[in-house]
Amino acid sequence: MTGTGGSMLAVRGLSRRFESRKAPRLALDDVTFDVARGEVLGLLGPNGAGKTTLVRIITTLLLPTSGGATVAGHDVVRDARAVRRTVGLLLGGERGLYSRLTARQNLRYWAALHGLDTRTGRRRVTELLEELGLSDRADEQVRTYSRGMLQRVHLARALLSRAELLIMDEPTNGMDPHAAAAFDDLVRRQRAEGTTVLLATHDMRQAQSLCDRVALIDGGRLRAIGAPDTLLTDAQLLRTVTARGFRAELTPAVRAIGGVLVQSDDDSELVARVTDGAALGALLNALVTVGINEISVTPPSLTELYRARISDRDFQLR
Amino acid sequence: MTTYLSTQWRLVASQPGLFATLAIMPLYSLVFYTTLRAQDRPDLAPIVALTTFGMSMWAHGMFVASNIVENDRREGVIQQGLLTPAAYQWSMVIRIIGTTALSLVALAEVVVIGVLLGFSTVPESVTLCVLVAMLLVLGTAGAALLVSALGVRVQAIRSLQNALTYPFYLLGGLILPADWLPEPVHWLTRIFFLSHGFRLLQDAAAGHVTDVTSRLAVLLLLVLAQLLVGACALAVVLRAARAGRVPLYG
Ligand SMILES: Nc1ncnc2c1ncn2[C@@H]1O[C@H](COP(=O)(O)OP(=O)(O)O)[C@@H](O)[C@H]1O
Ligand SMILES: [Mg+2]
Numbered sequence: 241m242t243g244t245g246g247s248m249l250a251v252r253g254l255s256r257r258f259e260s261r262k263a264p265r266l267a268l269d270d271v272t273f274d275v276a277r278g279e280v281l282g283l284l285g286p287n288g289a290g291k292t293t294l295v296r297i298i299t300t301l302l303l304p305t306s307g308g309a310t311v312a313g314h315d316v317v318r319d320a321r322a323v324r325r326t327v328g329l330l331l332g333g334e335r336g337l338y339s340r341l342t343a344r345q346n347l348r349y350w351a352a353l354h355g356l357d358t359r360t361g362r363r364r365v366t367e368l369l370e371e372l373g374l375s376d377r378a379d380e381q382v383r384t385y386s387r388g389m390l391q392r393v394h395l396a397r398a399l400l401s402r403a404e405l406l407i408m409d410e411p412t413n414g415m416d417p418h419a420a421a422a423f424d425d426l427v428r429r430q431r432a433e434g435t436t437v438l439l440a441t442h443d444m445r446q447a448q449s450l451c452d453r454v455a456l457i458d459g460g461r462l463r464a465i466g467a468p469d470t471l472l473t474d475a476q477l478l479r480t481v482t483a484r485g486f487r488a489e490l491t492p493a494v495r496a497i498g499g500v501l502v503q504s505d506d507d508s509e510l511v512a513r514v515t516d517g518a519a520l521g522a523l524l525n526a527l528v529t530v531g532i533n534e535i536s537v538t539p540p541s542l543t544e545l546y547r548a549r550i551s552d553r554d555f556q557l558r
Numbered sequence: 559m560t561t562y563l564s565t566q567w568r569l570v571a572s573q574p575g576l577f578a579t580l581a582i583m584p585l586y587s588l589v590f591y592t593t594l595r596a597q598d599r600p601d602l603a604p605i606v607a608l609t610t611f612g613m614s615m616w617a618h619g620m621f622v623a624s625n626i627v628e629n630d631r632r633e634g635v636i637q638q639g640l641l642t643p644a645a646y647q648w649s650m651v652i653r654i655i656g657t658t659a660l661s662l663v664a665l666a667e668v669v670v671i672g673v674l675l676g677f678s679t680v681p682e683s684v685t686l687c688v689l690v691a692m693l694l695v696l697g698t699a700g701a702a703l704l705v706s707a708l709g710v711r712v713q714a715i716r717s718l719q720n721a722l723t724y725p726f727y728l729l730g731g732l733i734l735p736a737d738w739l740p741e742p743v744h745w746l747t748r749i750f751f752l753s754h755g756f757r758l759l760q761d762a763a764a765g766h767v768t769d770v771t772s773r774l775a776v777l778l779l780l781v782l783a784q785l786l787v788g789a790c791a792l793a794v795v796l797r798a799a800r801a802g803r804v805p806l807y808g
Contacts (some may be wrong), residue, residue, distance in 0.1 A: 255572040297639060300640075301637065305801070318627065324641055324642065327641075329638075331634075334630060336637065337635070338565075338635065340569065340573075341568055341569065341572075347559060348565070351561075352561035352565075352649070353646055358561055397638075424648055
């Protein structure tokens with residue numbers, strides 16, 4: 241297929257409409273982007289943004305309403321079979337495994353479904369259980385597993401077929417920080433082996449630390465896409481200054497400095513945002529002059545970018 | 559294939575309720591046999607044995623199929639299975655045939671219980687009976703596949719359980735001879751593998767079968783057709799799932 245260049249995934253004008261009794265819902269609206277080979281792309285967006293719908297279309301589980309996508313040059317509608325051989329899928333959530341079977345038994349079943357013969361399947365399953373640190377409990381029913389362990393079994397399944405494109409839908413949702421960090425390491429290892437990764441998440445920390453680029457999606461539309469640093473620079477987000485040992489009577493003086501926006505101040509701490517370097521310099525200078533020197537400057541993070549770009553609809557009824 | 563069978567076996571073994579139909583059967587046969595003794599009609603014992611077997615085979619098949627689908631949906635496995643749809647469908651075929659085949663044990667059970675109670679329930683031509691019973695199991699698995707397809711398409715397939723058993727006992731000639739049914743449904747009984755096969759089973763048990771080869775050939779064809787229809791229905795439904803018209807979660 242032409243026109244895909246070195247891209248592993250090409251999404252073009254993709255839309256998906258769900259007809260419902262009340263009103264039809266446009267879950268994806270004209271989404272276009274590429275993922276290069278070996279790249280890790282994060283898909284960020286609130287609940288209902290359309291992330292799972294996008295993942296399902298790319299992995300052939302769902303048909304698009306219009307537009308399309310290719311995986312390694314294979315069309316997700318016409319060459320579904322070839323696409324399925326190319327992708328490994330981790331769907332979020334607790335489910336997707338037989339809870340009364342052990343991890344090993346589950347994985348062997350899926351290995352068979354992926355067309356591995358019995359012997360190869362057994363070897364591959366043992367290998368993955370070892371690699372993902374599940375060997376010790378591989379022969380216990382998965383319903384006794386913690387969230388983190390379950391997700392590792394899901395990951396093992398996604399890796400069974402040595403897919404070139406690994407697609408994960410909120411893999412660390414509900415995991416504790418340690419488990420999530422361990423999970424990130426596993427993903428880094430995959431990436432080091434050259435696997436392309438598409439990772440839907442709403443964990444900003446994970447997106448910022450794992451992804452080469454992130455795509456912000458909201459209301460079915462792609463709002464922004466780029467490397468986290470570039471996006472942050474482009475977005476001209478503000479740095480945050482936090483000063484301990486602050487005294488409220490100093491506030492008027494601080495407010496007087498151009499380019500400084502005071503967010504909160506009380507007798508112990510000041511939190512302010514600065515629009516540019518000059519404002520930062522002036523603020524630091526003013527603080528140090530009055531003897532305050534416990535100061536930290538935080539660069540903008542994806543969280544702020546996300547907040548700036550995506551309206552908070554969690555409290556709105558939909 | 560062995561992996562699919564062993565997986566299914568473990569799933570079944572972890573839910574002993576799935577054996578209910580097969581376990582209750584000897585109890586039914588005890589009741590029937592006792593009645594026969596009371597009425598002094600030992601000649602009916604072979605028919606009772608076969609009817610009990612037929613009914614439990616069919617009920618077990620339907621029960622297993624709807625259970626597999628419900629279980630796979632509840633566990634979120636159907637959705638995952640769609641990533642390898644052909645293999646998933648094949649695994650369903652294997653799993654359903656494998657589990658339905660357990661009802662052959664039931665046939666042995668009713669015969670043995672009959673013998674223990676002093677009836678002559680051992681079939682005249684054992685080989686033919688076993689062969690026909692095996693074909694019936696395959697056909698029932700085919701019907702069960704159709705039910706599993708229905709189960710993927712609509713939720714709560716188990717509420718249809720009764721609709722899936724009694725009419726087919728009648729149509730299959732398990733309760734009354736199939737030709738006693740009203741004229742308009744005769745054509746149905748003629749293309750229904752169960753009514754065809756069950757009559758052959760009864761004749762084989764009684765030891766007076768003519769045209770064995772042609773009757774077996776017809777049964778084989780009907781059974782294969784039933785399997786094919788079941789497998790195709792499942793394929794169609796799994797394909798429809800891609801259009802987003804199928805409830806994949808439960
Ligand atoms: N099978 C479906 N039928 C109807 N609406 C759906 C279906 N799947 C998703 N949607 C709707 O599409 C939108 C996007 O959902 P989804 O892709 O699951 O978002 P996300 O994964 O980002 O939370 C939501 O409004 C959701 O309600
Ligand atoms: Mg989602």
